[in-house]
Amino acid sequence: MALFDKFGKLAQERAALVQAGLNPFGTRIDEVFSPTEGRIGEWRVVLAGTNNYLGLTFDPECIEAARQALEHEGTGTTGSRMASGSYGSHVALEAELADFFGRRSAIVFSTGYLANLGVISTLAGPGDIVLLDADCHASIYDACKLGGAQVIRFRHNDVADLERRMLRLGEPARNALILVEGIYSMLGDQAPLKEIVEVKRRLGGYLLVDEAHSVGVLGAHGRGLAEELGVESDVDIVLGTFSKSLGAIGGFAVSHHPEMELLRYASRPYIFTASSSPSSIASVRAALRTMRARPELRERLWSNARRLYQGLAGLGYRVGPQPSPVVPVLLGSSEEGVAFWQRLVEHGVYVNLVPPLAAPGGQALVRCSVSAAHTPEQIDHIIQAFASLRASFDGVIAKA
Known part of the structure; x- marks a missing residue:
């Protein structure tokens, strides 16, 4: 088999999407007018699939801080943190994050994915045990695979299942790494x-909470679910990202x-x-200051x-189990989900389509x-x- 032959089925599926119209997994947002409005092709849309929880991507203070950094420090570091890429601003942000969370120290990574990859794969290697919620993000699964630890999944949000598995482990459970998320990104x-x-x-163990969406x-x-x-004092490690509430x-x-x-070493x-x-x-430093100074943003978000x-929910759609800034609507098959997503764009609304393979329960969802900022x-x-x-679309809407 040739090197790229393994992607044959994927290529067919992609071709079908392109032929049907917009590709929901490769959407080009042609213009962005504000944190909540943009243009996709001929459609002006409300952006409702961006994770821009506090609406800070266009915040004047954040933009001005970024502009000044560009003028004084250039466009990039061109190096890793251990080589030539650790600037005073990186160290200052780490101190500010540690202060915000009331922790001894903080480490900044280039992306949220790398934060999960870098911390989890390094802490949990061969001979270690990881207990993770089945609905954890793909980056957490990738991190566990890279580290080589023994991975034991427990049913989503099922504490009794976690406890059973820890009891079965016995003494090794006392050194296991327990991985959960604050708000889960699919169902909210x-x-x-x-x-x-x-x-x-x-029973022991070390608890790591990914607070990316919380x-x-x-x-x-605004420190999250803990x-x-x-x-908070019972959580050993908090992981997070700058690409949600902090707008970068x-x-x-x-x-x-x-x-x-x-x-770091x-x-x-x-x-x-x-x-x-x-x-x-x-x-990010400006956004962190704004987040701390303006709790009304959180109140507006929840409203x-x-x-x-x-x-x-009042329209009869099957939504997530509780109110959240992440609001999923469960649908049917992948094809039905694509059609629904396309019609939403035509009605001036951009959301994310999640296919059955990636959605909990095996049904497509938007x-x-x-x-x-909405x-x-x-x-x-x-x-x-x-x-x-x-x-x-009544026939394709998932029933409770």
Whole structure:
């Protein structure tokens, strides 16, 4: 078999998508007018699939900070953090993140994916055990594969299943790494973190929480689910990203364990990757200041999230298990999902299409993500677009 023959089926599926019209897995947003509006081809759309939770991508202070960094530090570092790519601004951001989370130290990575890859694969190697929620993000699975640890999955948000598996492990469970997320990116539901912490207190283990979708979203100060539930001291490591609430690109890890600093000398995704550009770091620092100073952004986000969740549920759509800035709508087959997604674009709404292979439950879904920058009128426009499609797609809408 030739090298590229393995992609034959994928090529056929892609060709079918292109022939049908817009490709939902390679959409080109031709113009971006604001955090919530853009143009796809001939359609002006409300952007409701961007994870721009606090709407900071066009924040004047973030843009000005990035502009100044470009002028004074250039377009990139052209080196890894261990070589020539650790600037004063990288170190300053790490200090600010550690202060924000109340942790001993922070490590900044070039992307959120690399943060997961770099921390998890380095901590959990051959001979170690990882217990992870079955619905964890692909980057967490990739990290476990790279590290070579023994991986034990427990059923999504099923604390009893986690406990059974830890009891079966016996003494080795005391050194296992438990991996969960604050808000899960597909269904928008939250980890039962209090209950998981209780299991950890009794049976041991180290708890790592990926707060990528919950930083800036949950907690009195926006530190995520652990803050929301009052269990921060029981979480050993928090991972997160700058590409959601903080409106840029990059990732981070924070911890109170002094040994975490040794990852800088052992983590290959940290050592051998070019560091974030100065402009990106500067905009993140400005966004972090804004997030801390403006809790009303979080309040506006949740007002919009509840408005959309309740509106879509009221139309009879099957949505996620709880209100969240991530609002999924479960559909049928991949083909039906593509058709539904295409019609939404034509009605002026851009969301994400998730095919059955990547969606929990094996059904296609469209995934809306809400922003504090959305106006009530834009939220109502999204609801009206779904209402317009309700009758014609009634047969493909997943039933509870």
